[in-house]
Amino acid sequence: MRYMATYDLMESLRNANQWLGASALSMASYPMFSMVPNPALQWMAAWGEVTERSFQRMTAKPDWGIRTFTHEDGRDHLVNIETVVSRAFGDLIHFNVAGREEQARKVLLVAPMSGHYATLLRSTVKSLMVNCEVYVTDWHNARDIPVSEGKFDIEDYTLYLVDFMKALGPDINVIAVCQPAPLTLAATAYLAELDPEAQPRTLTLIGGPIDPDATPTDVTDFGRRVTMGQLEETMIQRVGFSHKGVGRQVYPGLLQLASFVSMNAERHAKAFTDQILRVSQGDASDHDAHNRFYDEYLAVMDMPAEFYLSTVERIFKGLEIAQNRFVVDGHPVDLGKITDVAVKTVEGGKDDISAPGQCVAALDLCTGLPDSMKASYLEPEAGHYGIFAGRSWRNNIRPLVLDFIDANAGRKKGARKAAPKPANRNVAANG
Incomplete structure (x- = not known):
């Protein structure tokens, strides 16, 4: 059961953020508020829409979309x-x-x-x-x-x-x-x-x-700085009861995603701020460049x-x-x-x-x-x-x-070329 609570805590935090986004979107989009053209409500709805979608995508396997x-x-x-x-x-x-x-x-x-x-x-x-x-x-x-x-x-x-x-x-x-x-x-x-x-x-x-x-x-x-003991203690958790792999030790995808984001935190923060602004102005769409990229980028799996x-x-x-x-x-x-x-x-x-x-x-x-x-x-x-x-x-x-x-399509296995050339270090193919 060790670290199972930690795994479920991470999932609870993700789920709570998804719920906060959905709640903000629902409340700020209440029809009565349209009588009060307040930019703060538009921004709140936009923040809710972007937040809900982002945290929801973290648990969904993307479709190949090649039909x-x-x-x-x-x-x-x-x-x-x-x-x-x-x-x-x-x-x-x-x-x-x-x-x-x-x-x-x-x-x-x-x-x-x-x-x-x-x-x-x-x-x-x-x-x-x-x-x-x-x-x-x-x-x-x-x-x-x-x-x-x-x-x-x-x-x-x-x-x-x-x-x-x-x-x-x-x-x-x-x-x-x-x-x-x-x-x-x-x-x-x-x-x-x-x-x-x-x-x-x-x-x-x-x-x-x-x-x-x-x-x-x-x-x-x-990889050089961290010992294997440190990695096992800080990165490895057990899957919670809500999944088929309950009890399996994994490196959670949410932890990996946090590592990915931290490497370019400023760039990601700006991307989401800009997207919220676009949504509030009505310039975003369901399959715009931001959503196409982050629908894939945020979808993570446990190893x-x-x-x-x-x-x-x-x-x-x-x-x-x-x-x-x-x-x-x-x-x-x-x-x-x-x-x-x-x-x-x-x-x-x-x-x-x-x-x-x-x-x-x-x-x-x-x-x-x-x-x-x-x-x-x-x-x-x-x-x-x-x-x-x-x-x-x-x-x-x-x-x-x-x-x-x-x-190399016509080359027969076991048949080497008669006159080997130096390694071709910056070209597409060898003659």
Whole structure:
């Protein structure tokens, strides 16, 4: 029962703020008050509307919102989200475009388990659907997973990725975004040694902490300052009775959200102040830019405690991936065993979470891979989110990633290129 009261207290505070917003909106919108054109009432109603929506979104899983797709044939096709593999802690889903021929490119988009739902990659999915068959790892909220399902740490996460890759076959092209980059690299090496026929065709790592010490950030500094005992005492709580996962130890999404907001507190405060002003003036809409962003940003999920703690201890503190010492289910994973999978890294020049240098370290760890099958790209003006969503992704990074996939599409497993070139450090693909 330890920390269960704390978990319920956080939920009570969230619920109370949602109720305060709803009450303020209802009271200030009372029809009789329209006879008194007081700006204070308009502001109060606007504050209530923004507050209620914000705190309500924190417990709702966003919808993918991808229902139709206009193909090159000029027709609108329905998009069906199908579950390919169903597991307790996450599913493998497929965005099947009805009535369209199967695309040659098969892409597995590995979503992060870092507090947000996989829907954070909605715009990434939509951009890849244009000419790819897109599969996504859809991780579940830990508070909804019964304790009877057991633990889930970074080794379990890696084995989930191994199973997903096996299910999709060797022609899959894997793109890992942020947090899962080191574990996806490990999963690929695991397959390279134990099941080479199931290896993916290509592996693209976007803004991931392969070597957190390569370029220190506030995130890595925090990991160094805080002991594991402090983290477990202050961050881990037990799910309350109102959820299926009652009693499960988790790192609550609300705590993670507080960390996210604190990193740019002034920017978020200004965004909400401006939104309240727009609502009071009648200039806001249900799906304006503010609501589109914050409906997703504020929707958070709990992480299994063992996953959160093992990530900090083994990836950030222990540097097990960076030093090629990672072990999965008793089996030492050797990144040098990757010899047939083309690997590309993508970094953002203004990324303050996984700074430039952390992700590209993967190329040096792949000692068994010829330089001709390595590539990297740095988007100078992109921040952390910009390298997988927004203008930088659409205009610059996505075309380069697809070029890299196409350049390695015809390569047969086990067949190396005759004359390896130096590692291609800032281009899209290797010839």
